[in-house]
Amino acid sequence: xxxxxxxxxxxxxxxxxxxxxxxxxxxxxxxxxxxxxxxxxxxxxxxxxxxxxxxxxxxxxxxxxxxxxxxxxxxxxxxxxxxxxxxxxxxxxxxxxxxxxxxxxxxxxxxxxxxxxxxxxxxxxxxxxxxxxxxxxxxxxxxxxxxxxxxxxxxxxxxxxxxxxxxxxxxxxxxxxxxxxxxxxxxxxxxxxxxxxxxxxxxxxxxxxxxxxxxxxxxxxxxxxxxxxxxxxxxxxxxxxxxxxxxxxxxxxxxxxxxxxxxxxxxxxxxxxxxxxxxxxxxxxxxxxxxxxxxxxxxxxxxxxxxxxxxxxxxxxxxxxxxxxxxxxxxxxxxxxxxxxxxxxxxxxxxxxxxxxxxxxxxxxxxxxxxxxxxxxxxxxxxxxxxxxxxxxxxxxxxxxxxxxxxxxxxxxxxxxxxxxxxxxxxxxxxxxxxxxxxxxxxxxxxxxxxxxxxxxxxxxxxxxxxxxxxxxxxxxxxxxxxxxxxxxxxxxxxxxxxxxxxxxx
Ligand code: BES
Ligand code: MN
Ligand code: ZN
Numbered sequence: 001x002x003x004x005x006x007x008x009x010x011x012x013x014x015x016x017x018x019x020x021x022x023x024x025x026x027x028x029x030x031x032x033x034x035x036x037x038x039x040x041x042x043x044x045x046x047x048x049x050x051x052x053x054x055x056x057x058x059x060x061x062x063x064x065x066x067x068x069x070x071x072x073x074x075x076x077x078x079x080x081x082x083x084x085x086x087x088x089x090x091x092x093x094x095x096x097x098x099x100x101x102x103x104x105x106x107x108x109x110x111x112x113x114x115x116x117x118x119x120x121x122x123x124x125x126x127x128x129x130x131x132x133x134x135x136x137x138x139x140x141x142x143x144x145x146x147x148x149x150x151x152x153x154x155x156x157x158x159x160x161x162x163x164x165x166x167x168x169x170x171x172x173x174x175x176x177x178x179x180x181x182x183x184x185x186x187x188x189x190x191x192x193x194x195x196x197x198x199x200x201x202x203x204x205x206x207x208x209x210x211x212x213x214x215x216x217x218x219x220x221x222x223x224x225x226x227x228x229x230x231x232x233x234x235x236x237x238x239x240x241x242x243x244x245x246x247x248x249x250x251x252x253x254x255x256x257x258x259x260x261x262x263x264x265x266x267x268x269x270x271x272x273x274x275x276x277x278x279x280x281x282x283x284x285x286x287x288x289x290x291x292x293x294x295x296x297x298x299x300x301x302x303x304x305x306x307x308x309x310x311x312x313x314x315x316x317x318x319x320x321x322x323x324x325x326x327x328x329x330x331x332x333x334x335x336x337x338x339x340x341x342x343x344x345x346x347x348x349x350x351x352x353x354x355x356x357x358x359x360x361x362x363x364x365x366x367x368x369x370x371x372x373x374x375x376x377x378x379x380x381x382x383x384x385x386x387x388x389x390x391x392x393x394x395x396x397x398x399x400x401x402x403x404x405x406x407x408x409x410x411x412x413x414x415x416x417x418x419x420x421x422x423x424x425x426x427x428x429x430x431x432x433x434x435x436x437x438x439x440x441x442x443x444x445x446x447x448x449x450x451x452x453x454x455x456x457x458x459x460x461x462x463x464x465x466x467x468x469x470x471x472x473x474x475x476x477x478x479x480x481x482x483x484x485x486x487x488x489x490x491x492x493x494x495x496x497x498x499x500x501x502x503x504x505x506x
Contacts, residue, residue, distance in 0.1 A: 014161055015146040017139050019183055020121055020168035021176050025051035029121035029166055030084040033108045035101075035134075036067040040094035044125040044170035048086060052077065056086060068092055069100060074111055087111055095130065098137050098420030098497075105141035106485035112162040119164035131169050132182040137420075138167045139186030140193075140497075144486050147194055149201040188315045189500055193493035195219075196301070196308035200478065200491030204280035204297040209247070209328040212279055212300060213255035216307055216326060223314045225324075226260040238347060240327075240367040245344045246360045247329035249284055249337025256368065257303075259324035261313040267321035269506060272377035273310075273499065274368045276361045276384035277303030277328035284331050284357030285339055298491055299361070301478035302383040303328060308496040309503070318503050323375055327368035331360045343441045347371060348463050351441040359445045361386045362456050366463045373467055379408060379506070380464065383472045383495055389452025390426075390473040398422040399477050399494070402457040405468035412470055415501035421494060422477065428461060429454055436462070 020027055024034075024044055034044045049056040056075055065073035071090030089104040096104070105122050112120045120142065124134035142165035150157060173179055199207065199215065207215075213229050220227030232253040235243055240256065247254035257277075278299035282288060288296065303326040310324040338344070342354050344363075348370040354363065361384050372380055390400040399416075401423050403409035409425060416423035435447035436459050443462050447455025457471050477494040480487055487493075 014148070015142050015163060015165045017142055017165040017167065017183060017187060019176055019180055020166040021172055022168075023172050024048060024123055024168060024170050027121050027166070027168060029119040029164070030117035030162070031087055031108060031112050031115070031120045032085070033087045033089060033105065033120065033122045035091050035104070035124065036088045037091045037094045037096070038067040042125065044123050045088060047170065060088065066090070072104075072107060084117065085111070085115065098418065101134055101137045102141040102144070102420060103485050105138050106145035109142065109145035109162065110485055113159060116160050117162055119166065120162050121166035121168055123168045123170050125170040132178050135167050135169065135179050136182040136186035139165070139183045140190045141486065142167075143187060143190035144193060147197060148488060149198065149490060185316075188312050189497055192308035192312040192496045192500065195311050196304040196493035196496050197487075197491040199304035199307060200298050200301045200493070202297070204330070207279050207297075207300070208252045209255045209277070209279055209330060210252065212277060212303065212328050213257050216257045216259065219307060219311055220259050223311055225310060225314065226262070228258040230256040230258070238371065239345070240347045240371070241345045242347070242352060242363040242367045243327050243329055245338045245342065245354060246284075246331055246363050249334040250330040250332035251334070252279070252330045252332075254327070254329035256371065257324070257326040257328065258371075259310050261310060261322040261324075263317065263319045263321065265319055268319050269378045270321045270323070270375065271503065271506065272323040272325060272372040272375060272380045273306045274325045274327070274365060274372055274380065274382040275302035275304070275306035276300065276365055276382075276386065277326045278361060278364070279328065279330050281331045281358070281360065282333055284360060285333055285337050286356050286358040287333060288358060295479060298479045299385050300328065301385050301474060301491060301494070304491070305383050305474070305493070305495040305499070308493060309499045312500060313503070316500070316504070318506075320503060320506060322503065323372065323377065325368050325372045327364035329360075329364055331357070346463070350443055350462060353438040353441040353444040355444045356446045359456070362445055362459045365460055369460065369463045373465065377467065380467045380469045381412070381472065381499070382460065382469075383474055385475045385478050386456045386473045387453045387475055389456075391476040393426070393453055394424055394476060396476040396481065398424050400424060400426040400453050400473040401470065402426050402428055402454075402473070403470040404428065404461065404464065405470070408468050408470050411506070412472070412498070412502055415505070416498045419497035419501045421498045423472070423498065426453060426457070428457055433458055
C-alpha cells in the first residue's frame with residue numbers, strides 16, 4: 001500500500017515515491033513540477049503564480065516560455081516561498097501519451113540532479129479520468145529516471161540523485177484511494193523494468209546461464225511463482241538439440257527456465273512468454289568483429305524482460321495463467337563448438353542446418369517454442385534481440401513485430417502505444433520463405449542477402465504450427481547507445497511495460 005508520505009518504492013528503485021495530498025502551495029519539495037499543456041488552461045500553474053504574486057508568470061513571459069513538447073521553464077522561487085525551484089514542463093497537447101508525459105517528468109529528475117536537490121514533487125491538473133493515469137506515469141518516470149547501474153563502481157559517484165519523489169494532484173483529491181493504487185501500480189511496473197535493466201546490464205562473467213537460471217529461481221521463490229529449471233542433462237533428454245548445439249562451444253552449460261504464474265481463481269486464458277537468453281553472443285565460430293562485441297552481454301534482454309514481467313504478476317494478479325520460458329546459453333568458441341554446416345535435430349523434429357553460428361537466437365528459441373507448445377497456450381509471444389537487420393529496417397528505438405494472428409498483433413501494438421514504447425508491424429513474407437530452405441536439411445538458420453529480420457521470423461514460424469504467435473525483435477530498443485531522460489546508456493528494460501499492458505487487457 002502507498003501510505004501518505006511514507007511509502008518507499010521497491011528497494012531496487014533509488015527514489016522513495018509517495019502521494020502528496022495537500023495543496024500545491026504548501027508543498028515543500030525542493031523542486032515542484034507542474035505541467036503546462038498546449039491549448040489548455042493551467043490551473044496548477046495559475047494557483048502557484050498567485051502564491052508567488054504573479055512573479056512566476058512574469059518570469060515565464062520574460063523567458064518567452066511557451067507550452068510545447070519538450071519545452072521547459074525553471075524558476076528559482078522567492079526566498080519567502082516554500083519552494084526552492086518551480087519547473088513548468090511543456091506538453092505538446094492537452095492529453096499527452098505515456099511516452100511524452102514520462103519523458104517530461106524524467107527531465108525534472110535531470111534538473112534535480114543538476115541542482116543537487118533532495119526532493120521532487122510532480123503535480124497533475126488533468127481531468128478526473130486522466131489523473132490516475134498521469135499519476136501512474138509520474139511514478140514510473142521518477143523511478144526509471146533515477147535508475148543507475150553502479151554495482152561495480154568502488155568509488156561513490158559525485159552525482160546526487162533526489163531520494164524523495166512526490167506525486168500530487170491539483171486540485172487536491174478528496175478521496176485519494178484511486179491515486180494511491182495508481183502510484184502503487186506505477187511503482188510495481190517500474191520495478192519490473194528495473195529488474196530487466198539490472199539483469200541485462202550485468203556482465204557475462206557474472207551472469208552465466210547457471211547464474212541467470214539461479215536468479216530466476218530465486219525470484220520465483222520470493223514471488224511465489226512455480227519454477228522448473230532444466231539442467232543440461234534434462235535439456236538433452238527433452239531432445240532440445242538446438243539449445244545443446246548453441247551451448248556446445250562454451251564451458252558454461254545451458255539451462256531452460258520455466259516459470260508459471262497461476263491466478264487464485266480460474267484462468268481465462270493461458271499465455272506463454274518466451275525470452276531469448278544468450279548471456280554472451282561471441283557469434284561462435286562465425287565470430288563477430290571485436291568492435292562493440294562487449295554489447296553482446298545484453299543478448300539475454302528478452303529473457304530479462306520476461307523475468308521483469310513475471311516478477312510483477314503476483315502483485316498485479318491478472319486472471320491469466322502465464323508461463324515464462326527462458327532458453328539460456330552462452331554462444332562461445334571452442335573445440336566442441338558447433339560448426340557452420342552442421343545439421344542438428346530440433347525438439348520439434350525438424351532437421352536444421354546451422355549455416356551461421358551467429359544466428360543462434362532463433363535456434364534456442366525454436367526449441368523453447370516447441371517446449372512452450374506442450375503447455376498448449378492460447379497465445380505464444382517470443383521476445384528476442386534477434387537481428388541487426390531489424391535495426392537497419394526500423395532504427396534503434398523501435399521493435400519489429402511479426403505475427404500469424406491479426407487480433408494478437410493489433411492487441412500488442414495497442415499495448416505498446418498505451419505503454420509508450422515504440423513498436424512496428426513487420427510482414428512474414430511468403431516470397432522470402434525459400435531463403436530459409438536448406439540444400440541438405442528441412443530448414444537453415446539464415447536467409448538471403450536481404451530481409452534479415454523477416455528471415456529470422458520465418459525461421460521461428462516453422463516451429464509454431466497453428467498456435468497464435470507473435471515475435472518481437474528487440475535488438476534495437478533493448479539497449480541505448482546514449483542516455484535519455486528516462487534511462488542511462490545501456491539496458492533499457494524495453495518491453496516490460498508493453499507486456500504488462502498486453503496482459504492487463506488480454
Ligand atoms: N544477437 C544478435 C543480434 C543483435 C545485433 C542484437 C546487434 C543487438 C544488436 C544475433 O544473434 C545475431 O548475431 N544476428 C545476426 C544474424 C545473421 C548471422 C543472420 C545478425 O544480425 O547479424
Ligand atoms: Mn548472434
Ligand atoms: Zn544473439
